[in-house]
Amino acid sequence: MSALLGMLGCRHPIIQGPIGSMNNPAMVAAVSDAGAYGMLALGFIDNVQEAKRLVEEVKKLTDRPFGANIVLLNPLAPDILKVLAEAGVTAVTTSVGQPGRLYPLIHELGMKGIHVVLSLAHAVKAEESGADGLVVVGAEAGGLRSTKPESSTMVLVPLVADNVSIPIVGAGGIADSRGYRAAFALGAQGVQVGTRFLASTESTVHEKWKEAIIACGDGGTTLLPTRNMTTRAVITPGIRKLMEDPSVDMSEAMGKMDRVGAWDAGDFDNAVAGGGQVSALIRDIKPVKEIIDEMVS
Numbered sequence: 089m090s091a092l093l094g095m096l097g098c099r100h101p102i103i104q105g106p107i108g109s110m111n112n113p114a115m116v117a118a119v120s121d122a123g124a125y126g127m128l129a130l131g132f133i134d135n136v137q138e139a140k141r142l143v144e145e146v147k148k149l150t151d152r153p154f155g156a157n158i159v160l161l162n163p164l165a166p167d168i169l170k171v172l173a174e175a176g177v178t179a180v181t182t183s184v185g186q187p188g189r190l191y192p193l194i195h196e197l198g199m200k201g202i203h204v205v206l207s208l209a210h211a212v213k214a215e216e217s218g219a220d221g222l223v224v225v226g227a228e229a230g231g232l233r234s235t236k237p238e239s240s241t242m243v244l245v246p247l248v249a250d251n252v253s254i255p256i257v258g259a260g261g262i263a264d265s266r267g268y269r270a271a272f273a274l275g276a277q278g279v280q281v282g283t284r285f286l287a288s289t290e291s292t293v294h295e296k297w298k299e300a301i302i303a304c305g306d307g308g309t310t311l312l313p314t315r316n317m318t319t320r321a322v323i324t325p326g327i328r329k330l331m332e333d334p335s336v337d338m339s340e341a342m343g344k345m346d347r348v349g350a351w352d353a354g355d356f357d358n359a360v361a362g363g364g365q366v367s368a369l370i371r372d373i374k375p376v377k378e379i380i381d382e383m384v385s
């Protein structure tokens with residue numbers, strides 16, 4: 089058994105990537121029941137009771153191991169970690185922030201922490217700060233990115249593997265058995281999957297978001313400015329129109345969008361349909377069990 093599987097306690101080294109605050113306990117349980125590592129996205133949660141309710145919901149639905157993603161900068165992170173430890177969670181992933189601050193608590197609670205990194209420098213620092221593993225996310229991934237030039241999964245995973253000794257989880261561009269197997273060849277012990285699970289039957293995002301991923305082809309995503317970061321998203325017709333208009337300042341246009349209202353309405357010309365480059369390989373919406381079975385086949 090790999091060190092990563094030892095930490096996760098599941099059959100397949102596949103982690104459900106957190107998607108903002110999208111939480112469906114039934115989806116987490118379905119991922120875990122299929123042998124992978126279901127994950128709650130508790131990073132941005134501002135209510136410990138709500139975190140507890142979500143954890144209890146998952147526990148009612150599965151007796152398989154599952155985890156959660158924590159944002160280190162969230163002031164509630166220590167309390168959420170305690171809720172998870174009490175529920176028997178043994179491994180969490182951590183994003184955004186200095187691992188050094190919370191890893192002593194993670195270890196005191198008897199848990200392992202796998203830190204999410206987007207660069208070699210952050211990977212080396214995270215290992216030095218006590219991380220037990222790393223999710224190494226290449227530039228093609230969906231979700232938040234930095235504003236700096238970044239390396240793709242194909243380059244970043246082996247680069248990190250050459251420079252750290254803790255287990256690595258490859259992420260970015262993995263949606264099927266080809267990507268899954270490639271990650272091992274690059275030096276990872278497992279994968280984290282975001283966009284493919286986002287376009288699954290159990291995912292609770294608007295159907296139009298899933299349809300935008302299905303409609304996405306080669307070159308169909310871009311990095312859009314969001315505050316002091318960027319986010320990789322599908323280029324919908326409305327976003328393309330903005331991009332092609334030389335009079336439009338994209339940062340300003342993005343700042344003006346009524347994201348929440350448009351997200352709820354499924355209006356992805358006025359909100360970001362986050363998704364990785366791998367959207368181009370996703371052609372159908374199917375249950376997470378089918379996705380996992382195919383990936384490990």
Ligand SMILES: Cc1cc2nc3c(=O)[nH]c(=O)nc-3n(C[C@H](O)[C@H](O)[C@H](O)COP(=O)(O)O)c2cc1C
Nearest residue numbers: 105106107108183229230231260261282283362364
């Ligand atoms: C819309 C969207 C939102 C995301 N939100 C988060 C997040 O809140 N925290 C985080 O650590 N990763 C986040 N991610 C990254 C995923 O967890 C995962 O690492 C990434 O999607 C893997 O690349 P892939 O999209 O090619 O599968 C997000 C990804 C997407 C597509």
